[in-house]
Amino acid sequence: MWKTRVPPKVRDFMWRALSGCLPTNVQLRIRHVPVEMVCPLCLEQNESVTHCLAGCRLVWPCWQQLGFDILAPSSDSFQAWVRGFIFQLNDDQRCRFFMLCWAIWRRRNEWVWRKKKGSVQEILYVADCTLQNWIQAQDKELTPMPSFLSGEDGVSSWKKPPVGKLKI
Numbered sequence: 639m640w641k642t643r644v645p646p647k648v649r650d651f652m653w654r655a656l657s658g659c660l661p662t663n664v665q666l667r668i669r670h671v672p673v674e675m676v677c678p679l680c681l682e683q684n685e686s687v688t689h690c691l692a693g694c695r696l697v698w699p700c701w702q703q704l705g706f707d708i709l710a711p712s713s714d715s716f717q718a719w720v721r722g723f724i725f726q727l728n729d730d731q732r733c734r735f736f737m738l739c740w741a742i743w744r745r746r747n748e749w750v751w752r753k754k755k756g757s758v759q760e761i762l763y764v765a766d767c768t769l770q771n772w773i774q775a776q777d778k779e780l781t782p783m784p785s786f787l788s789g790e791d792g793v794s795s796w797k798k799p800p801v802g803k804l805k806i
């Protein structure tokens with residue numbers, strides 16, 4: 639898992655998911671946090687790690703559109719589900735699997751904390767885009783050109799002052 643070429647935050651996320659440390663509603667309840675255990679997305683089943691990342695009927699379409707086959711979980715063990723196919727995936731597929739798990743969890747949190755919904759296409763886009771941006775950032779020979787930067791990146795340009803004003 640640690641050798642997979644994904645952003646460190648995604649590797650850390652996967653470690654937490656596989657270790658049962660992800661703060662889903664079921665995990666919070668086990669730790670005596672007074673929350674409802676139900677899934678905040680479907681409101682039908684308890685939100686275990688497996689349900690949250692794969693079993694939820696609102697999440698499963700993401701896996702169906704990933705582009706390669708992953709079996710639906712047959713138990714509530716996230717580790718068992720991952721072990722069932724992870725060794726058959728090639729490097730690229732394993733990266734995309736990790737990224738999608740992370741993007742699904744991110745979408746879940748945006749719904750819980752900001753009531754912001756995300757479509758299947760948006761989740762897949764965030765997963766792929768985040769990975770591509772990270773891979774490009776690792777390329778030490780790539781020199782970013784100013785045209786790639788936007789105002790949000792801190793780029794400013796000189797503007798002529800109005801008539802009668804000095805610019806210092």
Ligand SMILES: [Zn+2]
Pocket residue numbers: 677678679680681682683689693694695696
């Ligand atoms: Zn659900």
